[in-house]
Amino acid sequence: MASEEESTVKEPLDLIRLSLDERIYVKLRSDRELRGKLHAYDQHLNMILGDVEEIITTVEIDDETYEEIVRTTRRTVPFLFVRGDGVILVSPPLRTA
Amino acid sequence: MLFFSYFKELVGKEVTVELKNDLAMRGILHSVDQYLNIKLENTRVVDQDKYPHMSSVRNCFIRGSVVRYVQLPPDGVDIDILHDATRREARGG
Numbered sequence: 001m002a003s004e005e006e007s008t009v010k011e012p013l014d015l016i017r018l019s020l021d022e023r024i025y026v027k028l029r030s031d032r033e034l035r036g037k038l039h040a041y042d043q044h045l046n047m048i049l050g051d052v053e054e055i056i057t058t059v060e061i062d063d064e065t066y067e068e069i070v071r072t073t074r075r076t077v078p079f080l081f082v083r084g085d086g087v088i089l090v091s092p093p094l095r096t097a
Numbered sequence: 098m099l100f101f102s103y104f105k106e107l108v109g110k111e112v113t114v115e116l117k118n119d120l121a122m123r124g125i126l127h128s129v130d131q132y133l134n135i136k137l138e139n140t141r142v143v144d145q146d147k148y149p150h151m152s153s154v155r156n157c158f159i160r161g162s163v164v165r166y167v168q169l170p171p172d173g174v175d176i177d178i179l180h181d182a183t184r185r186e187a188r189g190g
Contacts, residue, residue: 017187020180040179042099042186046133048169048179081100081167083133086117 016041016090024049027088031057034082035093045084052080099186104129106174113143113168114159120148122157133161 009015019038026034026047036049056073104126113123114135121144124137136158142151 013187017184020183039176040099040103040183042183046100048100048103050171050176077166077168079169079171079173081169083161083164083166085162086165 013043016045019090019092023093025091025093026082027091028082028086029088030086032086033057034080036080042084045087045090047082047084047087047090049080049082050078052077098131099182100133101129101131102182103174103179104133104135107169110170110173112137112170114164115166115168116159116163117165118163120151122151122154122159124157127156130161133164135159135161135164135167 009018016038020041022038023035024038026036026049028034033055034049034052035055036052038047039050040048053074053076058071058073060069060071061067062069108126108128110126111123112126113121114137115121120142122137122140122142124140127136127138129135136156138156140151140155140157142148142154145152
């Protein structure tokens with residue numbers, strides 16, 4: 001049989017390995033999210049993503065009405081290295097409504 | 098060591114380093130080490146009006162731990178080589 005090592009999922013990092021060359025969703029610290037194609041990662045969750053969209057969410061509070069205004073800023077980067085210490089979670093992409 | 102090797106391949110290419118304090122600097126990658134500390138040459142601050150205090154800096158050493166992103170040239174390294182190297186690294190861990 002072909003090498004069993006490669007297809008066995010033993011630990012959480014193996015789950016990420018299944019997403020190599022697939023699009024993933026990454027939640028980062030500072031209310032940031034990324035969606036891109038996973039090209040490389042390591043045990044620190046340093047990653048290289050391709051065709052990335054970054055979404056930054058900010059909440060402003062109006063001085064008078066005290067209502068919360070949620071804003072999102074988006075930008076795209078063709079090829080991005082992400083340092084692992086900012087990563088919170090990694091997942092297949094969520095389909096937003 | 099995967100990303101250390103990857104960045105060594107990129108020495109001489111232009112990259113944009115975005116720090117955790119939101120400062121972004123574009124420059125030529127001069128060197129990198131095992132901690133992914135970065136030395137940039139010919140640096141220019143991306144948003145000069147917002148961060149004027151670094152506008153005269155042309156060469157800098159950036160501690161790896163303060164980096165949030167590095168924007169990379171898409172033609173830097175072959176993607177298949179990255180995938181294979183990642184599978185090998187993941188298996189060894």
